[in-house]
Amino acid sequence: MPLENLEEEDFWNRIWQEQTEDCPLSSPSRGWQCQDWPSRKPPTSIRLCFAEPIIKRHRMPSYMAPYYEALCKSLDWQIDVDLLNKMKKANEDELKRLDEELEDAEKNLGESEIRDAMMAKAEYLCRIGDKEGALTAFRKTYDKTVALGHRLDIVFYLLRIGLFYMDNDLITRNTEKAKSLIEEGGDWDRRNRLKVYQGLYCVAIRDFKQAAELFLDTVSTFTSYE
Template identity: 60%
Template sequence: MDTMRGKMEEELKKLDEKIADAEENLGESEVREAHLAKSLFYIRIGDKEKALEQLKVTETKTVAVGQKMDLVFHTLQLGFSYMDFNLISKSIEKAKSLFEEGGDWERNNRLKVYEGLFCMSTRNFEKAANLFLDSVSTFTSYEILPYDTFIFYTVVTSIVSLDRVSLKQKVVDAPEILAVIGKIPYLSELLNSLYECQYKLFFSAFAGLTEHIKMDQYLQPHFRYYMREVRTVVYSQFLESYKSVTVEAMAEAFGVTVEFIDLELSCLIAAGKLHCKIDKVAGVLETNQPDAKNALYQATIKQGDLLLNRIQNLSRAIEV
């Protein structure tokens, strides 16, 4: 530890000398580069507070919008290293405002990956999937994650976010995804078995992929939640085809026991995730798929009644 601290102090001394020399003898761009080098050194050794302070100093020496966005990307990398969501959120908003001032599309595409990663880390899988899919053909954010991992995140978020038609168009048939998906164990089997309704194969691939998800830095905190969301998607897809189906037939389709399906579905139905009911005596599942138009009509009626009540209360107050 003493040897390492000595090397760090020696390196910092060199960086300070470089900054002093640039301020005395060189131009503004050289001064900025010297301050940036010191910022990157603090990031490399994991000194979060000093790195943020030095990045702010570097920003005061920076004029170009693109270079300011690069500093925000360094801040975001630091935020993801410490999973500081407050810092990440503020940095993303700052980068968006800088882009409005005149940022380039390459940096904006990089920002989509960072924002998608933030959304995935905060359980906003739908927005994360859309951002990732927008960046599949323009991915250049290798400093935050490799392309294989990016495709993994794109597929796992899309599975719980997109409908079957969109999944086919944007993920299953996407050439960029097809070129990489085979490198990730079980991922291709999971995606294709879901689309092709091969539920036994899906559960087998799903079991194999759980270890990958459990070991992932960003998905691990949401492991149980994500597992439940995936099972909800696949059960819903199966039940959409039937008005009623026996529990035994469903268990056979998924390659599991009747007791397992009964326990799974009862929990998901109680949580409002599945629209069906279990006839335990007959051993039958009866689906009651929600009518979107009827739900919208009921919501409109309810909001209308609420508005009328407020108008009546306001008229009484005015009369008084």
């Protein structure tokens, strides 16, 4: 490889490292959204490093078409139209299947099955990076949910979306909603999970003292996957 190419590759590797070290939760998404991103275009190998998780996750297709479009727009990259169309087709097919399951549940099954079908669609929209679609679907599912624990689980989904995109308003509103629900009778598992999300947000805003206190407070009774 020519020396200038090695230097360019090293430049972008350093940018990647700096951005991911600086961003909350070590998530590349924060770096991708930075306003001061260099105007120089990264080499193909670095673009693939960014894009691979969008196309494939754990050796299985993930087809994150909405997020791929947002990423390309944010970084001013040319969209691979063939790839985008392939991912959109996969998304449309899966959403059609989920809508059919929801329609069947509404016609033939009970409220619990309807809620499960709505939740499955919301989770899929979240998984492919359709932020607004996922938020709308989760809120509709929340309105259909009676059990306090399940309502909290949906709020935690909204918190994770907020943390991924560093949407401060979304994080703040749903943290307060989760606190209110927990006061109504949330179990210890979900109390701990909320503290973890609060701690992650404190890390993101560099309130490390409060983050440490929240994380340590969960240790003695910690049972959740967070």
